[in-house]
Amino acid sequence: MLNCKQVASLASDYLDNNSTTKLNWKIRMHLMMCSHCRRFYRQLKVTNKVARSALSEPSNDNIDELLQRIKESAKK
Ligand SMILES: [Zn+2]
Known part of the structure; x- marks a missing residue:
């Protein structure tokens, strides 16, 4: 199981689909x-x-949807 620090450092690779399938799965598990x-x-x-x-x-x-999402995430 990955810890939060590992997920944070891997998140941008995950976002760009640069990580391996196995790693993607681990990140997804952690995010869940x-x-x-x-x-x-x-x-x-x-x-x-x-x-x-x-x-x-x-x-x-x-x-518009994008701006809305930015606003929403700024609120949290
Ligand atoms: Zn975490």
Whole structure:
């Protein structure tokens, strides 16, 4: 079982699908059980998405939904 520190350091690789399937599974397991890391991962995901959409052409991502999610995650 991974600990929170390990999950935090692996989270960006996990997000980019750079980690192995076996590791992905371990991270997923941890995220299911740990609300701290779930929150951390969610924040990371939003940040990552914003960074990507700032760098690339507007895609079919729903910007309004994205902004809403940022607002929601900022509240918590
Ligand atoms: Zn954790």
